[in-house]
Amino acid sequence: IKEERSLAGKLELKGHKYQSLSDITDIFGARVITFYTDEVDKISSLVSDCFTVDWENSVDKRKMHQIDSFGYNSLHYICSIPPSLYQDPALPEINKIRFEIQMRTALQHVWSTINHDTGYKSGFEIPREYIRSINCLAGMLEMADNEFSHIRTSINEYRRKVENLVSGGHFEEVPLDGDSFKSYMGMNPLQPLVDKIAAINQAEIYQTSVMPYLEVLKHLGFKTLKDLDNLVRKYKDDAYRLAVFQLGRTDLDIIASSIGLQNLLISYIIKNGGGEAGIKNMFDILEGESEYNTSRAKKLMEFAAQITI
Numbered sequence: 001i002k003e004e005r006s007l008a009g010k011l012e013l014k015g016h017k018y019q020s021l022s023d024i025t026d027i028f029g030a031r032v033i034t035f036y037t038d039e040v041d042k043i044s045s046l047v048s049d050c051f052t053v054d055w056e057n058s059v060d061k062r063k064m065h066q067i068d069s070f071g072y073n074s075l076h077y078i079c080s081i082p083p084s085l086y087q088d089p090a091l092p093e094i095n096k097i098r099f100e101i102q103m104r105t106a107l108q109h110v111w112s113t114i115n116h117d118t119g120y121k122s123g124f125e126i127p128r129e130y131i132r133s134i135n136c137l138a139g140m141l142e143m144a145d146n147e148f149s150h151i152r153t154s155i156n157e158y159r160r161k162v163e164n165l166v167s168g169g170h171f172e173e174v175p176l177d178g179d180s181f182k183s184y185m186g187m188n189p190l191q192p193l194v195d196k197i198a199a200i201n202q203a204e205i206y207q208t209s210v211m212p213y214l215e216v217l218k219h220l221g222f223k224t225l226k227d228l229d230n231l232v233r234k235y236k237d238d239a240y241r242l243a244v245f246q247l248g249r250t251d252l253d254i255i256a257s258s259i260g261l262q263n264l265l266i267s268y269i270i271k272n273g274g275g276e277a278g279i280k281n282m283f284d285i286l287e288g289e290s291e292y293n294t295s296r297a298k299k300l301m302e303f304a305a306q307i308t309i
Contacts, residue, residue, distance in 0.1 A: 001027065002027050007024075010024070025054070025057055025099070026099070029099045030099075031101075031102040031103075031104070031109075033104060033105070033106055034104075034106070035106055036148060037145050037149045038149055040075055040103045044075055044103055047077050051079035051085070051101075052080045052082045053078065058078050059075075059076045060076075073111075073142065073145075076102050078099075080098050108145065110141065111137060111138050158179070162174055162180045162183055163183050166180065167187075171224060171228075174224055175223065176217060176224055176225060176228060178211070181217075182211070184225050184228060189229070189232050190257075190264075193232075193239060193260040194260040197239075197240060197243040197247070198255055201250065203252060208257055209258070210258050210261050216285050216286065220265070220268070231264055231265075231268055235271070236264065238267035238271070239260065241309070242267060242303060242307065243263055245303045267309055270301070275301065276297045279297035279301065280294055280297035
């Protein structure tokens, strides 16, 4: 709700434009702030669907600048409540009262607030050199707004491309990163191995995230999903034989679903000369450094020696 002092100031400046208070469309309203420029248009669509919009008095400040000028960017809709949304016979004026909804990005809001406080509220004319600086800032923020939206669009396009390449089995074309790793694991390539390991003791499988293993894979030099897919294909038998030795002499009846990838990596480290230090380093990356990791690595090397991994 506009403060009385603010309303009085507006009437002093522009009072000749109004015949009554009902002519003033921004006595109360709302401001919706988004992160990205395209979200402003989405919000405006929702507003126009919900309320009756006075298009004649609504203003899209974004379209008012010349090609070589910058300044206040915001979308202002003058709205009223349609009877289909709400009405009260005792208060028929409720559907005639107009209010303003402003829609802008966070960076547009920053510029608007700074400009409003330094200029509009200052009470004196701003020197020309300061106006130029403020306009330069407006141009920088507008460029940043556009770039953030462009980056988000590019990232979304990259994710869709990765999903299509993964689903199509083109693993050699896909760099190993968080998105591609998640998409690949979504195909459950390790499930046959995990099920086979669980069958050793008829154990229940406890679902755990394998995302922490991405850092281990990168540390070991895996670059693409093809490298990861080769790991699964080449070392699955060794990973299973290691699990048989780990679980066969126990009555463990619950295992983590990550045991498949863990044993694949242990087998890979051993067969590629990483030894006890390499296994310990894997556990250090996953869980932090500890002496326990040293003893675990030593025991796994002893298991591996007995089954000739």
